[in-house]
Amino acid sequence: MKRILMVLSLCVTVMGMGMGVAQSATSGAQQECEAQAAAKKLAGAAKTSFVGKCVKDASANGKAAQCEKAAADKKLAGAAKNSFIQKCVKTDAATDKAAQCEKAAADKKLAGAAKNSFVQKCVKTT
Numbered sequence: 001m002k003r004i005l006m007v008l009s010l011c012v013t014v015m016g017m018g019m020g021v022a023q024s025a026t027s028g029a030q031q032e033c034e035a036q037a038a039a040k041k042l043a044g045a046a047k048t049s050f051v052g053k054c055v056k057d058a059s060a061n062g063k064a065a066q067c068e069k070a071a072a073d074k075k076l077a078g079a080a081k082n083s084f085i086q087k088c089v090k091t092d093a094a095t096d097k098a099a100q101c102e103k104a105a106a107d108k109k110l111a112g113a114a115k116n117s118f119v120q121k122c123v124k125t126t
Contacts, residue, residue, distance in 0.1 A: 029058035063089055097123050 033054035037047045067088035071081045101122035105115045 029055050029062075033058070 030051070033051045036054060037050050040050070042050050064085065067085045070088060071084045074084070076084050098119070101119045104122060105118050108118070110118050
């Protein structure tokens with residue numbers, strides 16, 4: 001149990017350190033996806049859908065790469081490496097959802113029980 005908690009805390013720490021990099025990578029991915037959409041001459045809803053999926057895919061690949069690096073730093077191999085990466089990616093995804101919901105609550109200027117309720121519902125539905 002201690003190992004699991006240690007691995008999870010490491011993933012959260014690695015993700016926290018990479019947030020600034022992730023934001024700049026996301027804007028870079030956004031620009032790259034916009035360029036691809038322009039090359040395909042997409043417009044309107046088709047362009048929006050394409051760019052959204054493209055950015056999401058790029059973001060997922062970036063998280064996986066961060067988790068791969070963390071596994072390499074820990075010198076993991078085989079099943080231990082695969083398990084670590086799966087847990088790391090899942091933890092990052094859950095943290096992203098919570099962070100997005102927290103930001104939405106802050107944008108709505110919610111506080112106290114209203115904020116907690118909103119965040120819980122948001123995390124469950126997204």
